[in-house]
Each structure stands twice: as structure tokens, then as C-alpha cells.
Amino acid sequence: MLQWLGLPAAASSHAGDIDQMLVLVHWLMAVLFVGWGIFFVFVLFRFRRGANPKADYTGAKGKLSKGIEVAIVVAEMVLLIGYAIPAWAKRVQQFPAESEATVVRVAGEQFAWNVQYPGADGKFGRSDVALVSADNPLGLDRNDPDGKDDITTINQLNVPVDRPVLIHLSSKDVIHSFGLYEMRVKQDAIPGLDIPVWFIPNRPGEYEITCSQLCGLGHYRMRGFMTVQRQADFDTWMADQVKQLAPQ
Numbered sequence: 001m002l003q004w005l006g007l008p009a010a011a012s013s014h015a016g017d018i019d020q021m022l023v024l025v026h027w028l029m030a031v032l033f034v035g036w037g038i039f040f041v042f043v044l045f046r047f048r049r050g051a052n053p054k055a056d057y058t059g060a061k062g063k064l065s066k067g068i069e070v071a072i073v074v075a076e077m078v079l080l081i082g083y084a085i086p087a088w089a090k091r092v093q094q095f096p097a098e099s100e101a102t103v104v105r106v107a108g109e110q111f112a113w114n115v116q117y118p119g120a121d122g123k124f125g126r127s128d129v130a131l132v133s134a135d136n137p138l139g140l141d142r143n144d145p146d147g148k149d150d151i152t153t154i155n156q157l158n159v160p161v162d163r164p165v166l167i168h169l170s171s172k173d174v175i176h177s178f179g180l181y182e183m184r185v186k187q188d189a190i191p192g193l194d195i196p197v198w199f200i201p202n203r204p205g206e207y208e209i210t211c212s213q214l215c216g217l218g219h220y221r222m223r224g225f226m227t228v229q230r231q232a233d234f235d236t237w238m239a240d241q242v243k244q245l246a247p248q
């Protein structure tokens with residue numbers, strides 16, 4: 001079933017769980033679709049006007065129909081309680097420790113993704129709406145000691161492979177949706193909220209960051225890129241960013 005669904009490559013540690021659930025949901029829907037289809041044709045024939053000149057208003061009374069209904073409810077409960085709720089709980093309760101993760105701030109805006117790394121001190125600098133400009137889309141205060149070493153990029157997120165990524169997601173203007181399909185991650189970015197999102201990328205490569213909510217006229221071009229790389233390559237990239245920051 002997994003191949004037939006045409007899903008994007010699975011490149012995060014929890015992608016397998018999500019895909020397994022998608023497969024189970026699709027199997028249930030396939031069975032229901034075929035079952036209902038057969039039942040529909042049966043009803044058309046069984047209750048045709050020729051055989052039933054007078055309508056019966058009471059509906060199905062057999063044990064079979066009740067049994068099937070109960071079986072469907074049980075199957076849906078198993079999917080919900082056995083798969084969906086535990087998978088969701090892991091995403092929203094069991095966050096990785098900041099010391100063991102690549103911590104990044106991502107802020108959506110019409111129509112780009114702003115990325116901020118806390119730098120060597122591990123602390124995000126203060127940002128102020130009064131400082132927002134074309135050169136400083138996040139309004140980062142470079143006079144703040146915590147903000148001196150912060151690294152910012154636009155539409156480019158680099159992360160090392162096999163290490164948890166913890167993103168603090170927000171938005172500068174309207175509601176966007178941060179979509180990383182290969183990571184099986186999708187989360188709305190909402191102005192005024194800092195929403196944590198985490199995953200463990202386990203396959204190096206170039207992936208696309210999409211905006212998955214219609215957020216304005218330029219929505220179609222609101223795309224960023226995520227590069228998942230080996231730790232050494234990430235360190236080289238980060239050192240390069242630090243070098244570019246130095247003259248300021």
C-alpha cells in the first residue's frame with residue numbers, strides 16, 4: 001500500500017510511524033469504499049420498486065448491520081487510540097532537551113522563511129519590531145550581548161543529520177504553515193505565538209520548506225530549503241556564516 005500512496009521520501013525518525021498510520025487509514029477506507037459500493041448496488045436491486053411497491057420506513061433490523069457498524073467503530077477507535085493519539089503525544093509532549101538539539105527560530109512572513117540560529121552562546125538575541133528593516137527582517141538587536149553572535153538566513157535552514165531539531169516557529173504577519181513533507185512535519189505559524197516543532201532528520205539531502213496555508217498573493221513563491229548534512233559539513237557551513245558576520 002505504501003508505494004501506491006505516492007508519498008514523498010521519508011527522511012525523519014518518526015516518518016515511518018506516520019506512514020504506517022496513513023497505510024492503515026487507507027486500508028480501512030478502501031474496505032469501507034468497496035463495502036459501501038457493494039451494499040449500494042445490493043440495495044438498488046433488493047429494494048427495487050418492482051419487488052417493493054410499498055416503502056418500508058423502519059430501515060435495517062438484522063444483526064449483521066449492527067455488527068458491521070460496531071466493527072467499524074472499533075477499527076476507528078484502534079486507529080485513534082492506538083496510533084494517532086500516541087503519535088501526536090510524542091510530537092507535543094516529549095520534546096528533546098535544548099542541549100541535545102539544534103535549536104532554531106523560524107519566522108514566516110509574506111513571503112519568506114526567516115531563520116535565526118542562537119550562535120555560539122546558545123541564546124537568542126532580543127528582537128524588536130522597531131528594528132525591522134529590509135536588512136534585518138527579524139528586527140534582531142545586535143547591541144544585545146545575546147544577539148551579537150546570532151546567525152540569520154532567509155529561506156535556508158541547515159541542520160545536522162541524526163540530531164534532534166527543535167524549531168521555535170512564529171510568524172511576522174499572517175498565518176503561514178511550515179511544511180516539511182519529507183520530515184512528515186506540518187505546523188501552522190501564527191503571529192504572536194511561539195510554537196515548538198521537533199523532528200530528527202535521518203537522511204542527508206536537500207528538502208523543500210513549503211508554506212502550506214494560502215497566505216496572500218505571493219503564497220506560491222513562499223518556499224525555502226532545508227539542507228540536512230553530516231555534522232562536519234554543518235560545522236563548516238556554520239563557521240562560514242560566522243565569518244560573514246564578523247565585519248559587522
Ligand SMILES: [Cu+2]
Pocket residue numbers: 108109110111175176177211212213214215219222
Ligand atoms: Cu505563507
